[in-house]
Amino acid sequence: MRRIINVFIVLIALSVSVFAQQASQQEWKIFQQGIQDYKTGEYEKARKNFALVISRLGYKSRLLTANYLMLAKTLYKLKDYEGSIEICKKFLKEFPQSQYVDDVQFVLANNYFRLGRVQTAAQLWLKLSEKSADKRLRKKAFELAKNALRYLLDAQSLAYLEQQASGNYQKKFIQYIKAERFYEERNPQAAIQTLEVYRSLPGSFAALDEMANNLYDFLKSKQTNKIRIAALLPLSGLNQDVGRAILDGAQLAMAEFNHIHQVNVQLIPFDYQGKLELALQKMKEISNDPSIAAVFGPLENDVTAACAVVADYENITLISPTASGKYLRRISNNVVQLAVPVDVMASKLARFVVDSLRMRRIVTLSPIDDYFVDFTNTFTQYLKDNFIEVPIQRWYYPNESDLTDHFKAIKRVGLKLAFQDSIMQADSTIQLSQIDSLYRIYSKEKREKLLHSMNRVKIDSADIPVQSIDGVLLPIYQEDISKIASQYAYWNIQAQIIGNGAWYDTEALNKNKTYVNGLLFISDRFLNDESWDYRNFINKFRTSFHRTPEEFEFLGYDNFSFVLNAIAVSEDRPARDNFLNMLTGAPDFEGILRRFHVGEKRYNNAVRILKYVYGQLLPLN
Numbered sequence: 117m118r119r120i121i122n123v124f125i126v127l128i129a130l131s132v133s134v135f136a137q138q139a140s141q142q143e144w145k146i147f148q149q150g151i152q153d154y155k156t157g158e159y160e161k162a163r164k165n166f167a168l169v170i171s172r173l174g175y176k177s178r179l180l181t182a183n184y185l186m187l188a189k190t191l192y193k194l195k196d197y198e199g200s201i202e203i204c205k206k207f208l209k210e211f212p213q214s215q216y217v218d219d220v221q222f223v224l225a226n227n228y229f230r231l232g233r234v235q236t237a238a239q240l241w242l243k244l245s246e247k248s249a250d251k252r253l254r255k256k257a258f259e260l261a262k263n264a265l266r267y268l269l270d271a272q273s274l275a276y277l278e279q280q281a282s283g284n285y286q287k288k289f290i291q292y293i294k295a296e297r298f299y300e301e302r303n304p305q306a307a308i309q310t311l312e313v314y315r316s317l318p319g320s321f322a323a324l325d326e327m328a329n330n331l332y333d334f335l336k337s338k339q340t341n342k343i344r345i346a347a348l349l350p351l352s353g354l355n356q357d358v359g360r361a362i363l364d365g366a367q368l369a370m371a372e373f374n375h376i377h378q379v380n381v382q383l384i385p386f387d388y389q390g391k392l393e394l395a396l397q398k399m400k401e402i403s404n405d406p407s408i409a410a411v412f413g414p415l416e417n418d419v420t421a422a423c424a425v426v427a428d429y430e431n432i433t434l435i436s437p438t439a440s441g442k443y444l445r446r447i448s449n450n451v452v453q454l455a456v457p458v459d460v461m462a463s464k465l466a467r468f469v470v471d472s473l474r475m476r477r478i479v480t481l482s483p484i485d486d487y488f489v490d491f492t493n494t495f496t497q498y499l500k501d502n503f504i505e506v507p508i509q510r511w512y513y514p515n516e517s518d519l520t521d522h523f524k525a526i527k528r529v530g531l532k533l534a535f536q537d538s539i540m541q542a543d544s545t546i547q548l549s550q551i552d553s554l555y556r557i558y559s560k561e562k563r564e565k566l567l568h569s570m571n572r573v574k575i576d577s578a579d580i581p582v583q584s585i586d587g588v589l590l591p592i593y594q595e596d597i598s599k600i601a602s603q604y605a606y607w608n609i610q611a612q613i614i615g616n617g618a619w620y621d622t623e624a625l626n627k628n629k630t631y632v633n634g635l636l637f638i639s640d641r642f643l644n645d646e647s648w649d650y651r652n653f654i655n656k657f658r659t660s661f662h663r664t665p666e667e668f669e670f671l672g673y674d675n676f677s678f679v680l681n682a683i684a685v686s687e688d689r690p691a692r693d694n695f696l697n698m699l700t701g702a703p704d705f706e707g708i709l710r711r712f713h714v715g716e717k718r719y720n721n722a723v724r725i726l727k728y729v730y731g732q733l734l735p736l737n
Contacts, residue, residue, distance in 0.1 A: 143169060147179050150186060159193045166190060181207070185216045188223045197227040218248040222257060229264070235273050238264040239280070246285045246321075258323065265293040266300075284319035291317070292328045302371065304335050311335070334378055343683065343690050346402045347383045348413035348423070354390025355415060358668050362437055364661055365672025366412065368653075371660075373680040381680065388414065395419045396426060403430040410435060410695040412676060417441035424448035433695040437675035442490055445718050452699050453719040454675045454712065456640040461616070462491045464723050465638040466498035468737075469614060473636075475586035477505045477533070478614070479526050481519070484511045488591050491616060495589060507533060507585075517599060523607040530582035530609060537584055582609045591616035597624040597632075605631035612636060625728050635728040641709045642724040642735055643670070649708050667709070674707030678714075681705050 150165030166187035169177055177183065184207045191200035204224040208217065225240035241264065244257035265274060274290065274297075281287045291314040298307035311332040347366065349359035363385060370381050386402060388395035395414055402408050403426065410433040414420050420439035427434040428448035435452045436444070442459035444451050456464075469475055478499060482492040496506050508529045510522040539546055539554060588611045592600050597619065604613065615637035619625070625632060644650060653673065657665040665673075682702035688694050696718075704722070705712040711722035725736040 143173060143177060143179060147183060147186075150183075150190075154186065154190055154193075159190050163187065163190045163194065181211050181214045181216050184211070185219055185223070188220060192223055192227055192230075195230070197230045200224075201227045218244060218250055218253055222248075222253055225257075225260075229260075234264055234268045235277065238269065239277065242277075242286055242289060245289075246283070261289070262293065265290065266296050284317050285321055285324070288314050288317050288319060288321065288328070289324060292324060292331075295328070295331060299331065299335065299375075308332065308335050341378065341689075342380045342382060342407075344382045344384055344405075344408045345679070346386050346398075346405075346408050346411045346413075348386045348388060348395065348398055348402065348411050350390040350415065351385060351387035352389050356390070358415060358438075359387075359390075361666065361668035362415070362672035362675070364657075365665065365669040365674075366676035368657055368660055369673045369676040369680060372656075373677075373684070377684060379683070381683070383412065383676075384408065386413075388419070390416075390419075392419050392422055395423055399423050399426040399430075403432055406692075408432075409690050409692055410679075412437070412679065415439065417444065420444055420451070421447055424451045427451060432692055433699065435675075435679060435699070437671060440487070442494075449718075450696060451718060452696070452714065454678065454710075454714075456720050456723055458487055458490045459494045460719065460721060461638055461640070461723060462494035463498050465614065465616075465725070466495045468638070468725050469587065470499065470502045470504060472736075473587070473612070475504065475612070477507060477585055478587040478589060479507060479529070479585055479611075480509045480589040481522055481526065482509075482511055482589070482591050483514045483593065485514060488616075491591050492589065514593065519600070519603050523603060523609070526585075526588070527582050527607050527609060530585045531580070534582065534584035580608065582607075582611070585609060585611040587612040587614050589614045592618050594618040594621050594624070597621055598628055601628040601631040617641070619728075620726070620733075622733060625733075626731055629728075629731055632728060633730065636736075637726055637728075639724050639726055640711075640720065640722065641667075641671075642726060642733070643709050647708070653708055670707075670709040674710045674712075677707055678702070678705045678712045 146165050146169055150162045150169075153159070153162035153165065166183045169179060169183045170187065174180070184203060188200045188203040188207065191197075191203060201224060204220050204227070207214070207220050208224075211217070214220075221240055222244055225237045225244070228234075228240070229237035238261055241257040241261035245254055245261050248254040248257060265277070269277070274294070278287070278290045281290055291310055295307040295310040295314065298304070298310060311328055314328050315332070347363055349363055350356055351359045351363065363383070367383060370383055373379075374381055386398040388398050399411070402411055411423075411427065412435050414423055414436060415438045417439050420434070420436045421441065421444055424434055424444060424447040427450040431450065433450050433452060434448070435454060437454050439453055440455045440458050440461070442457045444453055445457070469478070478496075480492050480496060482488045492509070496509065499506055508526055510525055512519055512522055535554075588604070588609060590600055590604065590613055592615065613632060613635045615635060617637065617639035619632075619635060619637040620639045620641065625635070653670070654665065657663075657669060657673075679699065682698045683690050685703060686694075686698045686701070688698070690698060699714060700716050700718060702712075702714060710720075711724070712720055713722040714720055723737075727734045727736055
């Protein structure tokens with residue numbers, strides 16, 4: 117905008133220089149000072165200078181029209197829109213043949229716009245975009261008219277402008293805008309019909325015709341260039357909330373993609389209601405439809421595993437947005453996991469602990485569940501392969517609320533290890549069997565001393581810190597954050613907490629921040645709520661679905677955006693026989709919540725190591 121203003125001022129200066137020789141030296145000096153004040157933002161000073169020439173010299177001034185124009189522009193800058201309009205109207209009445217008429221009409225239109233009279237402004241911009249002799253002004257008016265008609269006028273106002281349109285240019289312009297609006301409203305057929313009306317009108321207007329023809333060709337191409345992808349999701353029954361959220365996010369990604377690219381991707385919903393046998397039935401239906409190129413879903417590990425067998429037999433790509441089982445990619449060569457598999461997640465966390473944290477002694481406390489067993493075993497195996505000590509592992513049932521026995525066992529091991537470390541430091545030649553007997557003697561003496569001096573019954577007190585353990589692996593269910601955090605803090609085990617992605621709950625972490633400060637965990641997601649992409653997605657989702665998106669809406673959007681990006685960068689048209697290669701050959705992709713690095717292994721390999729410090733989540737990679 118500043119460049120446009122500067123160019124405009126230069127043009128003014130060049131045009132008035134013709135009269136400069138005839139104008140008095142004083143008049144020229146005042147005008148030049150006004151221009152300088154305008155350029156530097158001293159608008160009040162500029163106003164006084166331009167008004168001075170008009171009021172003192174009037175028609176005697178050789179620079180009268182230039183001063184009128186600059187006064188109108190200055191009043192606009194001062195937000196005196198009514199005053200600027202008055203000057204513009206006076207100019208157009210008194211100087212209808214001036215070379216500055218188009219410029220004054222442009223300023224007049226801008227003033228009307230600032231006063232909320234968009235329809236009047238649009239009419240003036242539309243006229244200037246057709247008839248102005250100034251190419252620069254014509255282009256600017258074209259853009260302003262297009263945006264005003266497309267985004268700011270309601271249907272009634274646009275219909276009024278259509279009735280008032282004079283000449284084929286304005287009629288064609290409005291037809292093009294109507295087509296754009298139909299397209300924005302996801303009504304491509306109405307847009308095509310409107311563009312056919314446009315094409316039937318006489319007259320040739322290069323810039324306008326180019327846009328209209330491009331849109332027409334784009335929409336006609338999309339009608340035939342369809343890419344159909346099945347959305348195999350639980351849209352009712354078990355997990356329906358997750359399935360619907362992922363579908364909504366995916367549909368928003370699809371709508372945006374279709375709006376930009378010359379393809380017509382379609383998501384065809386297949387609801388398996390959270391039932392394995394129904395999912396298999398739906399897979400059969402999908403496989404029998406040759407127009408479907410790939411399957412987006414299912415969600416659960418067991419359902420995905422069963423459908424993977426069908427996908428392998430039917431040679432159709434199965435893309436699961438959430439399944440994290442470690443065996444899925446081995447069941448079928450046609451399965452792509454967009455969630456990081458559990459074994460990959462655990463081994464990457466263990467590698468970070470070994471390589472970056474350089475811990476030497478780690479204990480674990482995990483729920484007895486297939487996911488957590490796989491996670492913990494993979495993690496500890498990596499540690500053992502790298503000669504990291506794992507002195508104790510404890511397992512608890514998911515419904516256990518009191519983990520006292522488990523933390524007590526860990527603490528006892530920690531206290532013994534502290535004694536062992538101190539003895540070994542004093543005499544490195546001592547045997548472990550000797551340490552055991554010495555520790556029994558030490559424990560007995562310590563117990564008797566504490567009972568005598570403090571009159572306590574509980575020897576394994578929270579007052580005694582454990583500092584002999586470097587880290588505690590605590591993979592959890594997300595709903596257990598408060599339960600685990602408070603009990604861990606009570607037992608005063610002063611070790612680094614290491615966790616799985618379920619710790620990613622900022623609200624729960626903030627409620628327990630005194631217990632878990634310094635927590636380190638791995639996740640396949642990280643949300644920067646300050647980013648433009650995040651805010652833009654929130655606004656678009658609210659506009660489309662009239663609610664605020666949550667985690668699974670983001671995941672649906674990100675996962676399907678990765679799929680769409682793979683289509684966009686491929687040179688081939690997507691089909692069953694090449695869809696898998698498109699995904700495995702796709703470049704890394706950065707979503708709003710999740711990163712994607714898939715490659716030939718057919719699973720997402722992108723993780724984030726996050727640290728919770730003083731109420732903030734900090735990514736370490």
